[in-house]
Amino acid sequence: MKNKEKTEKITETTPDEEASKEMLPLNHLKEAVVAQYGDDARLILDSIDEVEAILLRREARAKGEFDDAKAIIHLSGLSKKYESAGMTPVDALKEVDLSIVQGEMVAVIGPSGSGKSTLLQMMGALDVPTSGGARINFQELSEMNTKELTQFRSQTVGFVFQKFNLIPNLSALENVSIAMESTKMNRQERRSRAAELLKEVGLGKRMSHLPGQLSGGEQQRVSIARALANHPKIIYADEPTGSLDSKTSRTIIQLFDTIRRDFNTTIIIVTHNHTIAKHCDRTVKIKDGRIK
Amino acid sequence: MESIIRGARNVKRKPGRSVGVVIIIGFSLAIFLTSSIVASSIEAQAANLEDSLGRTIVVTASDASFDSSATISEDILNLTNNMSQVESVQTFVTEVDRSGISAILAQGGPPNPEALRAAVRFISGQNLSVELEGFVSEELVLVDGRMLNESDSGSYNVLLGVEAAFSSEIGVGDSLELEGVSLNVVGLISGEVFQTNATILMSIDIAQAITETTGFDKVVITIDSIELVDDTMNFLRSEYGDEVTVQTASDQQGDDIAQSIDAIGGNADLGAMAALFASLLVVGFIMVIITKERVNEIGVLKAIGLPNSKIVTQFLSESIFMASLGFVVCILITLVAGPMIQTMLIESGSNDASSAEEESTPQQFQPGQILNPTPESSSMDSITSLEFSVDGESILTSFGLTILIGVIGALYPILGALRMQPAQALRYE
Numbered sequence: 001m002k003n004k005e006k007t008e009k010i011t012e013t014t015p016d017e018e019a020s021k022e023m024l025p026l027n028h029l030k031e032a033v034v035a036q037y038g039d040d041a042r043l044i045l046d047s048i049d050e051v052e053a054i055l056l057r058r059e060a061r062a063k064g065e066f067d068d069a070k071a072i073i074h075l076s077g078l079s080k081k082y083e084s085a086g087m088t089p090v091d092a093l094k095e096v097d098l099s100i101v102q103g104e105m106v107a108v109i110g111p112s113g114s115g116k117s118t119l120l121q122m123m124g125a126l127d128v129p130t131s132g133g134a135r136i137n138f139q140e141l142s143e144m145n146t147k148e149l150t151q152f153r154s155q156t157v158g159f160v161f162q163k164f165n166l167i168p169n170l171s172a173l174e175n176v177s178i179a180m181e182s183t184k185m186n187r188q189e190r191r192s193r194a195a196e197l198l199k200e201v202g203l204g205k206r207m208s209h210l211p212g213q214l215s216g217g218e219q220q221r222v223s224i225a226r227a228l229a230n231h232p233k234i235i236y237a238d239e240p241t242g243s244l245d246s247k248t249s250r251t252i253i254q255l256f257d258t259i260r261r262d263f264n265t266t267i268i269i270v271t272h273n274h275t276i277a278k279h280c281d282r283t284v285k286i287k288d289g290r291i292k
Numbered sequence: 293m294e295s296i297i298r299g300a301r302n303v304k305r306k307p308g309r310s311v312g313v314v315i316i317i318g319f320s321l322a323i324f325l326t327s328s329i330v331a332s333s334i335e336a337q338a339a340n341l342e343d344s345l346g347r348t349i350v351v352t353a354s355d356a357s358f359d360s361s362a363t364i365s366e367d368i369l370n371l372t373n374n375m376s377q378v379e380s381v382q383t384f385v386t387e388v389d390r391s392g393i394s395a396i397l398a399q400g401g402p403p404n405p406e407a408l409r410a411a412v413r414f415i416s417g418q419n420l421s422v423e424l425e426g427f428v429s430e431e432l433v434l435v436d437g438r439m440l441n442e443s444d445s446g447s448y449n450v451l452l453g454v455e456a457a458f459s460s461e462i463g464v465g466d467s468l469e470l471e472g473v474s475l476n477v478v479g480l481i482s483g484e485v486f487q488t489n490a491t492i493l494m495s496i497d498i499a500q501a502i503t504e505t506t507g508f509d510k511v512v513i514t515i516d517s518i519e520l521v522d523d524t525m526n527f528l529r530s531e532y533g534d535e536v537t538v539q540t541a542s543d544q545q546g547d548d549i550a551q552s553i554d555a556i557g558g559n560a561d562l563g564a565m566a567a568l569f570a571s572l573l574v575v576g577f578i579m580v581i582i583t584k585e586r587v588n589e590i591g592v593l594k595a596i597g598l599p600n601s602k603i604v605t606q607f608l609s610e611s612i613f614m615a616s617l618g619f620v621v622c623i624l625i626t627l628v629a630g631p632m633i634q635t636m637l638i639e640s641g642s643n644d645a646s647s648a649e650e651e652s653t654p655q656q657f658q659p660g661q662i663l664n665p666t667p668e669s670s671s672m673d674s675i676t677s678l679e680f681s682v683d684g685e686s687i688l689t690s691f692g693l694t695i696l697i698g699v700i701g702a703l704y705p706i707l708g709a710l711r712m713q714p715a716q717a718l719r720y721e
Contacts, residue, residue, distance in 0.1 A: 126595055127715035146600070153714070154597020165592045165718065169305045170298070179596045181294060210305075226596065 071099035071135075072233060072266050073123060078132035080118050080289075092118040094289040095132070102233070103264045105256065107277035110286035116270040117238050119286065123268065124157050124236045125149050137233050154182045158227030162239035164219040166211040172198055172222045173207040179229040197225040201255060217248035224255055234266045235259065241273060253279060295602045299609030303617075313578055313614055317694070318621025320567070320574040325622055325690045326630045327564035329682060330638070345542035346518050347379075349525055351511040352537045364508045364536055371531065372513055377520040382419060382512040383496055387503045389413040389470065392459075410459035414491040415470070417499020420445045432488065437464035437479030445495050450475045454482045455489040468492065471502045512541070559638075572697055575618070579611055579701025583709075590709040591717025600710050607706050608699060615698030619691055623682075631680040 034042045080093040092115045100106055108116050121127040122134055125141050134141045137156050144152060153159075166175045176194035177187075185193070198207050201221040203214075211219055220240060227235050237256070241249035253276055259265050269276060277283045285292040303310045353363040372378045392411030397403060420442050435454055452462060457480050462468055468475045470492065482489050500506060515521050521540060528538045586607075593603050709717050 121715040124595075126718070127713045150594075150597055150599050152597075153595060159595055161718075165588075165595070167589060167592060169302045174298075178298075178593075178598065181602060182597055182599055187294065230597075 070101065072102045072137055073098065073100040073268070074133075074135040075099075075123070076133045076135075078119075078122055078134055079130050080115075080122060080127070081130045091289050093122065093129070096286075096289075096291055098284065098291060100266060100268065102266055103260065104282070105260050105267045105269070105280045107280040107283045108268060108270045108286060109272065109274070109277050109283055114286045115289040116286055118289075120236045120238050120268065120270055123234075124159055125152055126159075151182070154179070155230050156233055158230070158232040158235045160220070160223050160227050160235065160237040160240045162242040164211070164216075164223045164243075166219055166222055166226075168211055171208050171210055172203060172214065172218075172225075175211070175222055176226045176229055179226045183230060193229065194225070197228055198222070201225045216243050217245075217251065220244060220248075220252055221255070224252070224259075228259065231263070232265065234268065237267065237269045239270055239272070241271070241276065249273070249276070295605035296609040299606045299611075300613045302606075302610050303613050309582070310614060310617075313582065314617045314621055316578060317575050317615060317618025318625055320571040321618060321622035321690060321694055322625035322629065323633070324564060324567035324571045324693075325626045325682075325686060326633045327567045328689070329626075329630065329680070329686045330634045331561050331564045332683070332686065333634075333681075334638075342542065343518060346540055347515045347521060348541035349513040349515065349521065349528070350539055350541055351513065351528060351532075353507075353509055354535055354537050364511055364532075366507055368508070368511055368528075368532075371528075372511075375524065377515050377517060377524060379514040379516045380421070381514075382421075383508040384510040384512075385415075385417040385496055385499045385503065385505060386491075386509055387415045387499075387505070389415050389492070391470075410455070412490050413453075413456045414487055415499055415503055416491045416493050417496035418493070419496045433482045435480040435482050437477070439479055440493070440495070444478075446497055447495060448473065448475050448498060449478045449494070450498075451479045451481045451491075451493040452477050453489040453491045453493075454480055455486070456492060473498075473502055568693075571693070575615065575694070575697040576701040579615075579698055580705055583607060583611070583702050583705040587705065587709040587712075587717050587720040590706070591712070591714050591720065594710075594714040594717060603710065604703075604706055607702055611698045611702035612695055615694045619694045622690065622694070623687070626682060630682070634680045 033045065075096050075098040078093055078096040078098075079091070081089050081091050083089040096115075096119065098119075108119060110116050118127070122129050123136060125134075125136070125144075129142075136152070139152065139156075141149070141152070166172075167178065170178065173191060173194050176197055177190040180190040180193065183190075195204075195207060198204060201224055203218060203221055203225070206214060206218060211222070214222065220243075224240075227237075235256075240256075241252050244252065256267050256269070257279075260267050269280065271277060351364060351368065355363065369381065369383070372381050392413060393408060396407050396411050420440055437451075440449060440451055450468065452460075452468065457463060457477070460468070462477055464477055464480060466477050468477055475492065475494065475498075481491075481493065494502075496508075513524070515524055525538045525540070528536070532538075590603055590607075594600075709720070712720070
């Protein structure tokens with residue numbers, strides 16, 4: 001992926017002039033190293049930057065420097081109860097409070113049935129909570145009508161599902177471009193952007209293939225490309241590597257890293273994989289519908 | 293537009309399932325289309341037949357039998373010639389030729405039933421006027437030679453029933469001696485009843501000469517307007533009193549024909565209704581099933597932010613496209629199998645009625661009733677030999693129903709899925 005801009009230190013405070021003065025010589029040094037040692041050096045230096053950013057964020061959060069009002073995701077007292085006729089009601093989520101800022105990559109972990117997927121669905125407006133509030137991208141979901149929710153799902157968030165959920169009769173290209181149908185882009189523009197996204201996830205030569213003709217990893221990459229189609233602020237990934245082998249899983253997580261770095265996208269990943277969880281800015285543990 | 297194209301493309305991309313669905317839709321609709329075409333045709337033809345039978349007056353001698361002289365005076369021809377409302381007049385004479393029977397009985401001993409039956413022959417005469425469009429009865433089948441026509445009036449050319457021909461060992465081109473008169477056999481005929489197959493059919497004036505009779509056993513008068521039938525019948529009754537029986541063909545034979553028509557028409561209507569119900573059920577059910585199995589897909593489309601309107605458009609276009617293809621298959625099946633289905637429907641109806649007819653006619657067979665006394669258009673054959681033709685109205689109606697069923701069948705599950713939250717639809721199985 002293109003290295004569009006450097007990741008800035010994520011604090012809610014205004015960048016210090018002194019600090020920015022110090023950055024400039026460092027940037028020049030970095031470019032000199034890359035000029036001498038090539039693109040491989042750039043990759044190493046970018047990784048160092050990223051780790052540094054993660055540590056800075058964690059430090060800022062530990063100091064309480066994040067303001068809930070500026071959180072891109074803010075849940076307060078969120079609950080979800082499933083009720084079916086003749087069956088015992090199930091409390092999938094109980095009084096969940098959670099704040100996540102722009103650009104964070106958060107892992108949600110917990111045992112099976114703990115409410116991880118339900119939490120993601122509430123945040124992504126795929127379902128309606130029984131009580132409590134969800135403010136996503138500074139919009140209260142409960143105050144949105146059907147049309148606004150549809151637009152929210154199209155423009156603000158992107159979903160990556162464990163079982164990929166690609167449309168079986170559509171090619172990879174069509175699966176990505178369909179996500180842009182509610183925008184003002186014309187057909188040619190949509191297809192062009194879809195092609196560009198598929199190339200970026202390494203599927204430039206598989207665009208015309210149907211999902212059934214793609215491997216699990218390839219399908220998941222199509223799913224990621226689809227999720228990115230409308231430049232969402234937030235990506236929700238529900239067990240994105242659950243059906244994949246370890247090597248493919250690493251590829252997928254690297255993709256997420258790149259997305260987060262290049263676009264400052266907030267990424268929420270539901271996972272059982274502690275390695276992936278350690279890779280994230282922070283981990284949210286959930287058990288029996290409550291955040292621990 | 294994209295949604296419509298995607299819908300049509302989805303049908304193309306699942307050829308196995310689509311072909312199966314299209315064939316089922318086509319087949320079930322074809323049965324309905326054929327039945328409704330048959331029902332409409334029969335209804336139209338029955339109306340014609342009813343009109344025709346209603347306009348046909350049958351005058352029979354009250355004491356007519358095969359052993360009595362014809363008793364309707366030839367004056368009736370003068371009377372009818374002066375009636376402007378009369379379209380045509382057919383006259384009949386029939387007698388039993390006893391020459392063969394007498395010969396067997398003269399041999400003595402107990403009569404041999406088979407030999408007696410083989411010896412029975414009837415002398416039947418009919419006027420061969422050109423107004424009758426030739427010597428036509430739908431029930432007669434020309435087995436060999438040719439039919440009689442107007443030019444045979446007054447000649448000794450005759451048609452011989454196949455049983456009479458077989459028992460006498462006479463064929464086309466042979467001569468037949470009858471009461472000292474030499475008759476030329478120009479054709480062999482067969483019909484549905486024994487008496488037709490045992491008849492010697494000739495011009496009426498020759499029949500009258502051979503049987504030494506005057507007048508007619510039966511006169512069939514066709515009136516050009518049904519409104520004038522009653523007046524004509526009353527007039528004839530007033531002229532002939534108790535000597536003759538005057539009734540319409542529908543009164544005389546109408547019950548049997550009406551029963552046949554009712555049975556055939558009833559079968560066709562029943563077939564059409566049953567087929568319609570089955571089509572609605574089958575097509576609607578198929579659409580519901582194939583849409584319900586894609587509720588999950590609808591959930592995905594909702595989850596990625598596709599508006600409901602685009603989702604509905606896509607699925608409806610798929611459904612309409614498939615229903616339309618099914619309709620094309622329906623037309624093809626109808627054109628190929630329609631005539632066979634029509635035959636089945638008609639035969640099943642006419643079998644019920646004709647068995648009742650057969651019970652009543654042989655013993656009560658009246659002179660002059662060997663041949664169908666009514667014009668061709670009034671014969672039951674006009675129903676049973678209906679040509680199968682697909683009309684525009686039936687096609688349009690069937691097409692409209694096809695699309696309607698396709699739309700409703702698809703809409704029902706779609707709307708249900710759209711009411712769900714995306715997560716719910718994604719979990720749907």
